Amino acid sequence: MTKKLYIETVGCQMNVLDSELVVASLRKRGYELTDRRPKADVLLFNTCSVREHAEEKVYSALGRLKHIKRQHPQKIIGVIGCMAQNHQQLVFTRAPYVDLVVGPGQLHQIPDLVDRIHDGAGPQMEVSLPRKGYDRAAIERSFESYDPLRNPEMRPSAYQAYVRIQIGCDKFCTYCIVPKVRGPEQGRSPQQIVAEARQLADEGCREITLLGQTVNSYRYTDGGRTTRLSDLLYMLHDVDGLDRWKFVTNFPRDMSDDLLQAVRDLPKCSHYLHVPAQSGSNRMLERMKRGYRVEEYREMMVRIRETIPDATVTSDFIVGFCGETEEDFQLTKDLVAECRFKNSFIFKYSERPGTKGAELYADDVPEEVKKRRNNELLEMQNSISEEDNQLRIGETYQVLVEGPSKSWLKHGEDGAPLQLTGRTNWDHIVVFEGNQRQIGQFLPITIYDANAFTLFGEVVTRHVAPEVYMLTAP
Numbered sequence: 001m002t003k004k005l006y007i008e009t010v011g012c013q014m015n016v017l018d019s020e021l022v023v024a025s026l027r028k029r030g031y032e033l034t035d036r037r038p039k040a041d042v043l044l045f046n047t048c049s050v051r052e053h054a055e056e057k058v059y060s061a062l063g064r065l066k067h068i069k070r071q072h073p074q075k076i077i078g079v080i081g082c083m084a085q086n087h088q089q090l091v092f093t094r095a096p097y098v099d100l101v102v103g104p105g106q107l108h109q110i111p112d113l114v115d116r117i118h119d120g121a122g123p124q125m126e127v128s129l130p131r132k133g134y135d136r137a138a139i140e141r142s143f144e145s146y147d148p149l150r151n152p153e154m155r156p157s158a159y160q161a162y163v164r165i166q167i168g169c170d171k172f173c174t175y176c177i178v179p180k181v182r183g184p185e186q187g188r189s190p191q192q193i194v195a196e197a198r199q200l201a202d203e204g205c206r207e208i209t210l211l212g213q214t215v216n217s218y219r220y221t222d223g224g225r226t227t228r229l230s231d232l233l234y235m236l237h238d239v240d241g242l243d244r245w246k247f248v249t250n251f252p253r254d255m256s257d258d259l260l261q262a263v264r265d266l267p268k269c270s271h272y273l274h275v276p277a278q279s280g281s282n283r284m285l286e287r288m289k290r291g292y293r294v295e296e297y298r299e300m301m302v303r304i305r306e307t308i309p310d311a312t313v314t315s316d317f318i319v320g321f322c323g324e325t326e327e328d329f330q331l332t333k334d335l336v337a338e339c340r341f342k343n344s345f346i347f348k349y350s351e352r353p354g355t356k357g358a359e360l361y362a363d364d365v366p367e368e369v370k371k372r373r374n375n376e377l378l379e380m381q382n383s384i385s386e387e388d389n390q391l392r393i394g395e396t397y398q399v400l401v402e403g404p405s406k407s408w409l410k411h412g413e414d415g416a417p418l419q420l421t422g423r424t425n426w427d428h429i430v431v432f433e434g435n436q437r438q439i440g441q442f443l444p445i446t447i448y449d450a451n452a453f454t455l456f457g458e459v460v461t462r463h464v465a466p467e468v469y470m471l472t473a474p
């Protein structure tokens with residue numbers, strides 16, 4: 001009988017990609033995916049450590065599996081990803097029925113570890129080295145980039161794929177756990193990346209998203225020659241079959257002119273840049289150890305607007321970081337008002353044990369103040385997004401059709417016309433009526449309505465006049 005695998009993924013796009021690759025590797029060992037926990041022989045939780053809340057949710061989910069494990073001790077329960085690297089042995093202490101703990105730098109070992117547990121070897125843990133106490137080369141080696149051959153069936157959409165170009169991070173922002181759990185920054189070889197993009201294109205993929213924690217810091221040096229992200233974009237441009245790509249997430253200080261010029265000059269490159277600012281206050285940026293002042297962020301925005309006038313830019317903000325005053329918060333609001341981001345992801349600060357921030361500063365902004373600032377900034381950003389989206393009414397965009405819209409999947413299947421969703425070259429979500437055959441195609445869509453999050457449109461159809469044939473007598 002085929003063995004069944006259940007996997008739950010939380011966190012960023014990097015985790016989504018990791019889960020896709022882990023599932024593909026276990027399928028090779030005869031596993032089939034199930035979305036029902038009780039049916040599964042192996043249950044994996046691919047976890048995130050960025051917020052404490054996400055970690056606690058995993059422990060609650062594990063708690064609910066305790067009785068299943070008691071009744072079926074042969075089932076294998078695994079915690080993989082960032083929380084596995086962050087908590088290590090603690091996972092076994094808090095949930096003693098867990099069989100497997102694997103950090104993000106060791107995911108390639110999962111199939112063998114699962115086999116070992118099946119063979120009676122008991123609980124298994126594979127994690128990478130800590131960031132301190134070893135030489136950099138040894139630490140780098142212990143965080144392996146996990147990029148086996150791609151399996152198109154494992155992707156949420158056959159027409160889109162993530163491609164990892166970099167692992168880890170060396171920025172050490174004081175609030176962030178990523179450098180600890182994902183290790184030192186390391187670029188993947190451009191040859192491997194291009195080969196993977198070619199394979200994806202041959203399988204019918206039309207759009208790829210290049211992933212890195214600070215993707216625009218990408219560097220790969222071999223034989224004295226360094227490849228930067230802009231060089232990589234030129235190399236990818238020659239891959240036949242690929243129509244569009246984008247790259248996330250950018251670090252403001254590394255938004256170089258050569259990169260902006262490549263985005264401007266390469267027609268397949270999406271004019272969309274995600275560049276988190278985090279705060280508009282220099283005092284906060286300093287405490288966060290972001291490595292730039294707000295003046296430099298503003299200067300970067302000017303360079304983006306000058307080089308790619310139609311680019312959309314999105315940002316992340318943390319509100320209620322340690323010591324943030326009303327004046328600091330006002331400076332963040334000023335930046336949002338001035339930059340008119342397409343949208344912003346806004347987070348209330350929550351302390352992460354193991355980060356410099358937790359060590360150095362008190363988490364002293366009361367929860368209700370964080371909540372109020374979060375709502376205020378969100379409201380402000382949403383009204384900017386809505387105003388700017390409204391200006392797009394009447395425009396026509398090439399949209400890569402991704403599939404049925406979320407709301408249609410939720411409510412509309414009973415006879416309602418199919419509603420599809422896709423994205424523009426500027427990363428706007430577009431919803432329109434269509435049919436199944438259009439999924440995976442680029443279609444011209446004219447926008448007739450918009451709110452803060454979505455553009456609503458209709459497919460531009462060509463009106464073909466009937467041809468008239470004269471019947472002539474032989």
Ligand code: SF4
Binds near residue numbers: 177214
């Ligand atoms: S750049 Fe800063 S916020 Fe982003 S992953 Fe690195 S340490 Fe975390």
